[in-house]
Amino acid sequence: MSKKVIIAGASGLIGSKLLDILLQKPDYDEVLILVRKELPIEHKKLVQLVIDFEKLDEYSDAITGYVIFCCLGSTRKKTPDLSVYRKIDHDYPLQLAQLAKQNDVEQYHLVSAIGADSRSMNFYTKMKGETEDDIQKVGLNCLHIYEPSLLTGDRRESRLTERIAIGLMKVINPLLIGGLKKYRSIPAQTVALAMFNESVKNGEGVFIHPSDKIKLLA
Secondary structure: OOOEEEEEOOOOHHHHHHHHHHHHOOOOOEEEEEEOOOOOOOOOOEEEEEOOHHHHHHHHHHOOOOEEEEOOOOOOOOOOOHHHHHHHHHHHHHHHHHHHHHOOOOEEEEEOOOOOOOOOOOHHHHHHHHHHHHHHOOOOOEEEEEEOOOEEOOOOOOOHHHHHHHHHHHHHHHHOOHHHHHHOOEEHHHHHHHHHHHHOOOOOEEEEEEHHHHHHHO
């Protein structure tokens, strides 16, 4: 039987790595990416659907298949308006999860973040925690939530503060042991590979993967 998967956020750091993996591996026959503008990629398995995320319901007929990988996310620098930021990191992933449930998609994989907690006083970690909580309430058959720490890898855009943080983490990582291991930086490629590996397993329920455990899944 033909197996179709969907990626939302295929132009991002994790999403682009995941797209490469999915196109190379034989496990899935069709890879549909939901994009705001078409990516300069061609592949026999790749289908690009240019959409307006504000009107996700209008594309519900296409939100079908075996797995949805949600790698959507922004930054304060790119999205200083907090209401727009929340739409990208909370509303769109939640709506995708609701469509996945409606259309009997078997699995939903969400990229969240280390420290996600709906009770947090920090805007970012609170928003991520609320996203996790709200998506769990949807009642999906199989939900995987990934909570990576600081991501490393080649980005399309240059972020000075992140480059500095990544450099510092190279020094700090070996000092983070025991329960602090989950705060070590993690390559985006590792997260993407863990997502793929978990998707080819058959399972039901909610699985939350902190950063240190993600490395074991890759």
